[in-house]
């Protein structure tokens with residue numbers, strides 16, 4: 001509609017190019033009013049200088065390639081309409097950091113975006129390979145782009161791995177550091193949420209919970225079971241009970 005033309009003109013004047021034809025198509029059904037405002041604010045703050053094509057599209061969010069002064073960005077935009085409202089509340093309720101969240105759908109999505117930012121920051125501070133969070137506004141999260149020349153690193157499930165045993169142990173090390181140092185449980189660890197390029201990277205931390213969350217240990221067991229299920233196809237895996245004991249143990 002005409003508001004998009006206005007938006008395009010305005011961000012064009014700010015030197016932001018909608019670089020990619022299918023961004024326009026995706027934009028039409030993705031960029032609702034709230035998203036446009038957030039995008040405009042991030043552009044105004046010079047945090048985005050170019051917007052590229054979609055990297056991932058899902059029912060909860062879309063991730064676009066972006067740039068700031070020639071450096072790659074991942075621009076994650078949480079959808080306000082179709083987000084899985086119920087599932088999100090399970091992760092937020094019980095997390096003291098977000099207990100004051102308004103019951104509105106928009107309020108929930110904004111809290112979720114902020115939560116992913118703070119979880120990524122904690123993972124990054126603990127030295128865990130994950131996208132460095134750069135900024136957030138409303139339902140948009142800017143983070144470091146993990147990839148080369150606008151191509152994101154592949155998900156582990158699509159990657160070529162030489163030594164599965166080594167990668168398995170490396171990821172268990174991340175889970176342990178996430179638990180002991182970042183005081184977080186990923187809560188959705190799988191071959192879909194790990195990127196791989198010479199080493200594994202954790203992504204998608206929106207649902208990660210603090211250790212005081214009532215379901216933290218249940219989520220941890222599920223994460224370990226998921227890893228073992230996937231890696232058992234390629235290498236020997238450790239006993240889940242043992243892993244949890246060493247992880248949670250003193």
Ligand SMILES: N#C/C(=C\c1ccncc1)C(=O)NCc1ccccc1
Pocket residue numbers: 055056057058059060061062063074076131143144145146147152153203204
């Ligand atoms: N964060 C993130 C992601 C990639 C990414 C790539 C390169 N650098 C940083 C992040 C990503 O695809 N997440 C999964 C996802 C999100 C939204 C819809 C479907 C699937």
